[in-house]
Amino acid sequence: MDIDTQEQQLQKQFEQQKYDEKQQLQHQQQQQHYFNAPNIQQSQQGQTSTNDYNQSLLFQRSSVSKGKYTLKDFQIMRTLGTGSFGRVHLVRSVHNKRYYAIKVLKKQQIFKMKQIEHTNDERKILKIVEHPFLIRMWGTFQDSRNLFMVMDYIEGGELFSLLRKSQRFPNPVAKFYAAEVILALDYLHSHNIIYRDLKPENILLDRNGHIKITDFGFAKEVSTVTWTLCGTPDYIAPEVIATKPYNKSVDWWSLGILIYEMLAGYTPFYDTTPMKTYEKILHGKVNYPSFFHPDVIDLLARLITADLTRRLGNLQSGAEDIKSHAWFSEVVWSKLLAKDIVTPYEPPIQSEVGDSSLFDQYPEEQLDYGIQGEDPYVQYFTDF
Ligand SMILES: Nc1ncnc2c1ncn2[C@@H]1O[C@H](COP(=O)(O)OP(=O)(O)O)[C@@H](O)[C@H]1O
Numbered sequence: 001m002d003i004d005t006q007e008q009q010l011q012k013q014f015e016q017q018k019y020d021e022k023q024q025l026q027h028q029q030q031q032q033h034y035f036n037a038p039n040i041q042q043s044q045q046g047q048t049s050t051n052d053y054n055q056s057l058l059f060q061r062s063s064v065s066k067g068k069y070t071l072k073d074f075q076i077m078r079t080l081g082t083g084s085f086g087r088v089h090l091v092r093s094v095h096n097k098r099y100y101a102i103k104v105l106k107k108q109q110i111f112k113m114k115q116i117e118h119t120n121d122e123r124k125i126l127k128i129v130e131h132p133f134l135i136r137m138w139g140t141f142q143d144s145r146n147l148f149m150v151m152d153y154i155e156g157g158e159l160f161s162l163l164r165k166s167q168r169f170p171n172p173v174a175k176f177y178a179a180e181v182i183l184a185l186d187y188l189h190s191h192n193i194i195y196r197d198l199k200p201e202n203i204l205l206d207r208n209g210h211i212k213i214t215d216f217g218f219a220k221e222v223s224t225v226t227w228t229l230c231g232t233p234d235y236i237a238p239e240v241i242a243t244k245p246y247n248k249s250v251d252w253w254s255l256g257i258l259i260y261e262m263l264a265g266y267t268p269f270y271d272t273t274p275m276k277t278y279e280k281i282l283h284g285k286v287n288y289p290s291f292f293h294p295d296v297i298d299l300l301a302r303l304i305t306a307d308l309t310r311r312l313g314n315l316q317s318g319a320e321d322i323k324s325h326a327w328f329s330e331v332v333w334s335k336l337l338a339k340d341i342v343t344p345y346e347p348p349i350q351s352e353v354g355d356s357s358l359f360d361q362y363p364e365e366q367l368d369y370g371i372q373g374e375d376p377y378v379q380y381f382t383d384f
């Protein structure tokens with residue numbers, strides 16, 4: 001078989017499997033992430049020092065908002081996406097008639113999966129981040145069984161869907177999305193927040209075709225290093241799998257995987273099971289398709305490297321080293337941040353009417369929202 005056909009086959013197989021995984025996830029609520037709950041030692045060592053904390057974004061802005069919304073403020077509509085702990089709905093405000101997305105998480109599921117701390121972190125961080133390429137959250141509330149997070153509704157669908165439809169992106173398209181992701185990650189890192197779940201499913205496109213990163217389920221404020229094993233197999237950095245202390249540069253590794261996937265149509269360490277993928281990640285050998293531009297191969301070799309003294313983003317100049325890499329030479333970063341640039345793709349939607357045609361369909365289920373009864377988890381989610 002010649003190389004081109006091999007690449008095509010790999011791409012097809014990858015595509016099928018990723019769709020299957022999504023299906024499985026919705027039908028069985030199967031766990032797609034792999035994590036340990038941080039043990040005591042981990043959380044103690046992962047604490048930020050008081051000094052760091054004083055300078056942090058979390059300290060500067062109040063992250064508490066109580067009694068702002070209730071379920072009665074929204075008309076719940078179709079499901080936009082499903083995840084490990086619940087689903088995300090399109091909703092409409094009964095007051096201003098605008099559309100929002102509400103992420104609903106089942107407390108019981110969070111408790112079972114030992115994700116209480118991660119869920120509280122998700123709320124806390126979403127409440128305070130403010131960036132053109134990050135999702136905006138308006139508030140949260142809860143009933144006896146579920147937690148609710150009210151966000152802007154991003155109409156253009158997941159980058160995942162666009163990529164599967166396109167199979168792969170041309171160089172300039174991949175570069176555009178990568179560049180917007182870099183600005184978002186750089187912002188988070190400058191506030192000592194690691195994102196830890198970069199992948200096309202968590203990148204949405206707004207009505208003009210700019211990105212919005214959603215899903216802060218693994219985001220964490222960390223000024224130095226942390227230990228928790230979390231993320232999604234294809235995107236996890238080797239130091240995370242090896243349960244070594246790791247830092248923000250795990251996001252730059254994932255950026256490398258994302259760029260590779262956008263250009264190739266499959267991920268570099270893809271295999272049929274997570275275990276085999278982990279083995280490949282630890283082995284570290286990356287094959288670059290023949291059509292990759294030499295500049296991007298150079299960039300990826302410096303992102304997808306286990307050697308932290310070589311990984312771009314982790315060196316003296318931080319994200320600047322990535323931004324000034326040859327592959328990004330034509331990007332005018334200030335214009336990009338101002339969205340003063342033509343996007344490569346405008347999602348075909350009717351804006352502001354709740355058009356959700358670009359999202360996959362999910363089977364709807366009987367909703368248990370709004371029940372005010374006994375709550376065995378009442379002490380865990382007091383901020384919501
Ligand atoms: N603000 C939003 N607007 C539109 N769709 C969203 C929004 N937030 C999430 N989604 C959809 O719901 C899916 C699941 O949400 P996410 O926060 O990623 O949950 P999980 O942590 O379970 O992966 C996303 O992949 C996306 O398709």
Ligand SMILES: [Mg+2]
Pocket residue numbers: 083201202215
């Ligand atoms: Mg997600």
